[in-house]
Amino acid sequence: MSETTPLKVVMRAVRRQLWWLLGLSLLCNLLLLTSSVYMLQIFDRVLSSGSYGTLLWLSGIAAAALLTFGLIELSRRQMLSGIGGWIERELSGEVMRRAMRQRLRDGRAAADTSDVTDLRSFLSGDALLAFLDAPWTPVFLAVIWAMHPLLGAIAVAGALILFALAVLNDLLTRQRLARVNGAMRRNRTDAAVYMEHAETLAALGMMGGTVARWSDAQRGLDARSDGARALSTTFLAASRSLRMIIQILMLGTGAYLVLQAELTAGGMIAGSIILSRALAPVERAIGAWRSYGSYREATARLSELFRQCPDRKDRLELDRPKGRIDVNGLRYHAPETGEPILKGLSFHLAAGSTLAIIGPSGSGKSSLCKCLVGAWPASFGAVRIDGADVAEWDSDDLGRHIGYLPQTVRLFSGSIAENIARLGPPETHLVLEASRRAGAHDLILSLPEGYETETGPYSDTLSGGQKQRIAMARALYGDPSVIALDEPDSNLDGNGELALAAMIRDLKERGKTVIFVSHAPALLRFADMVAVLKEGGLARFGPRDEILSSMMKPAPVKPRRVAEARV
């Protein structure tokens, strides 16, 4: 049996609601017959009898019926908008969590929250109403048929031609539009990255080139999209004029039948009104087809995401670890290329000890840090904290016991206090404790709005060093047992370095396991152990003095050959 996912639960609930909506649509569509029945009665009863009383009664009943139609239509639309809001609430968070997990694991996510928006806009908009009204088309056609088979035949033929146009439109444009939409999404992501790094582009004189490159790509996509849309628009225009032609044909045939005394004048007018009701959903459904296409693609992507990233309720929730780390045969392969980045590392670190990771650029230091804190899942082998595999640990639960300072610091939208509290509800005493331990308290107080200073990508007023020290406080929030710092001294001034050294000393004294990537002697003196990485492998691992002194030793001089020495 296939696993129940939040998407399936939501879609099941939506389907249940659809039955109600279908019922309301039945009432709406029946009430839509009001004007044609009214017209029929006016022509055939009122005008022939000249009865004002009948006219008054008929008008009153018609007005009441149309008022009821208005109320039902309102509740239909309110139901749809309620469904839309509910879908967004139920799915967005789930999708975002899974998309982030998949991106960490596979380098890309099968779907994202914009797919939930596509789902919502189809299931709560006019497009779905068009599809809900479409099943009543045969009912209207049957009514026309009952009035006169010739009128019925024209109406059925018209509806079939319009439907065929809709199907053809879908077949010819679906794949083209899907491909263009995918490429457009990628181009939008590129634009967001360029905007975010506008300073770099400006400083390097890259703005013109970047904009030209992006615009070229966009123009190409626009041309492709215009081609597909033009085809769709042609179908729409063709179906609209065809509908009007059918309408005229109906009236003309109706008039002929009136002359032949096979139909009343009221029947002729009423038949024409009913036909327009019958064909309108078909025409609206053609317009809604594109929206349905996006909905179908979004649903496929979301199903794929939920299939590839199932819920992991069986994950471990363990007590606060002491901080012993065991790395066994750790391999990490780049998710997109499969290129090995970490090549079978094994070492053990006692709880409460401090490890310095050193090695040349690109040797895998940051990658090792990410694997140690559970951000990157091991491709083979395992990282264990207090014996528990970090891959099996619930990431939010594990995160409470881990402090991590990434090489490139990012603060998120919110106040400094919220950022330090890892975007959870800030507990004041924990925020103050973390920032004091990170030596960031005075710095934050010196800002005009202190801990309430807004920061993040939309309010970037902090210097690199300030951000780094605030991120350090974020790493220490909740007093975690294992703290990994990736080049913590890269943006610091003299005061910052002193605060960092004091922070590491304090962590050591309080028995925390500290891992840092740095070659700075001022930090290396705190290390108990040193890991030397080279080309993704562990070149050396051992007590600091042993490793550093062996690295300091001059390379043994090769004895020169006798002949060479004589020259």
Ligand SMILES: Nc1ncnc2c1ncn2[C@@H]1O[C@H](COP(=O)(O)OP(=O)(O)OP(=O)(O)O)[C@@H](O)[C@H]1O
């Ligand atoms: N997501 C990724 N996909 C593919 N390759 C990657 C990815 N991230 C890192 N690498 C590669 O893995 C290798 C190790 O990168 P890593 O950032 O861990 O090195 P590092 O030792 O921390 O370097 P530096 O000292 O310059 O920060 C590099 O060759 C890098 O190109």
